[in-house]
Amino acid sequence: MAPTIRTERLLLRPFEPADEETLFQLWNDADVRRFLWDDQPVSRETVREQIAQSQKDFREERFGLFLISRAEEPGTVIGAAGLFRFADADWVDLVYALRPAAWGQGLATEAARAVLRFAFEVVGLDEVLAGTDLGNVASQRVIERLGMTDEHERVVGPNKVLARYRRLRRQDFVAGPGRFTLVEPPDS
Numbered sequence: 001m002a003p004t005i006r007t008e009r010l011l012l013r014p015f016e017p018a019d020e021e022t023l024f025q026l027w028n029d030a031d032v033r034r035f036l037w038d039d040q041p042v043s044r045e046t047v048r049e050q051i052a053q054s055q056k057d058f059r060e061e062r063f064g065l066f067l068i069s070r071a072e073e074p075g076t077v078i079g080a081a082g083l084f085r086f087a088d089a090d091w092v093d094l095v096y097a098l099r100p101a102a103w104g105q106g107l108a109t110e111a112a113r114a115v116l117r118f119a120f121e122v123v124g125l126d127e128v129l130a131g132t133d134l135g136n137v138a139s140q141r142v143i144e145r146l147g148m149t150d151e152h153e154r155v156v157g158p159n160k161v162l163a164r165y166r167r168l169r170r171q172d173f174v175a176g177p178g179r180f181t182l183v184e185p186p187d188s
């Protein structure tokens with residue numbers, strides 16, 4: 001139902017309730033929450049809701065959110081990535097974040113590309129959108145590297161933030177040669 005994804009350097013594992021503390025720390029890192037959470041503290045309640053929503057999404061829509069670890073260090077979380085919908089949105093959003101110590105190595109692009117491949121080849125979505133706050137230059141570079149186009153602006157999220165968006169359609173996605181292996185959970 002919710003597989004783990006193995007890429008060249010990474011493991012992407014679906015969020016679980018036991019990840020609450022890990023995600024609480026990740027989302028409240030000042031450099032991670034600056035744009036991703038409009039620089040607001042993230043409560044444990046929000047983390048619990050997010051995990052529950054991701055599990056519901058995996059059940060009902062076959063996509064959700066993943067923790068990211070290096071493949072050779074599966075017990076240490078370096079970030080998160082995945083797919084979600086803002087409340088009432090009629091599109092699916094791509095999201096990615098890494099602890100600052102993991103920046104500058106192409107790992108966010110590798111994780112995001114794997115999530116897109118999952119979205120198009122496994123879930124069968126027709127298109128995925130990705131938005132970044134106007135000042136989030138590093139994230140805009142990730143979106144460009146993924147081959148996303150059709151730049152436009154939209155107002156999103158509970159805080160009604162103006163974000164720069166791009167989209168990628170399934171027929172325009174180029175997976176590339178990198179490793180992409182799915183490990184299905186035993187009960188699926």
Ligand SMILES: CC(C)(COP(=O)(O)OP(=O)(O)OC[C@H]1O[C@@H](n2cnc3c(N)ncnc32)[C@H](O)[C@@H]1OP(=O)(O)O)[C@@H](O)C(=O)NCCC(=O)NCCS
Nearest residue numbers: 032035036095096097098103104105106107108109138139
């Ligand atoms: C957005 C974010 C994930 C980008 O991280 P990042 O490290 O810049 O992105 P990547 O992991 O793809 O790494 C790309 C950089 O690594 C470099 N790099 C080094 N080795 C590389 C390799 N083997 N392959 C590819 N790129 C490599 C690239 O040149 C690039 O640097 P540049 O942008 O200066 O040219 C990070 O800033 C972050 O977590 N921010 C907080 C959360 C957030 O705002 N998320 C976005 C909202 S969706």
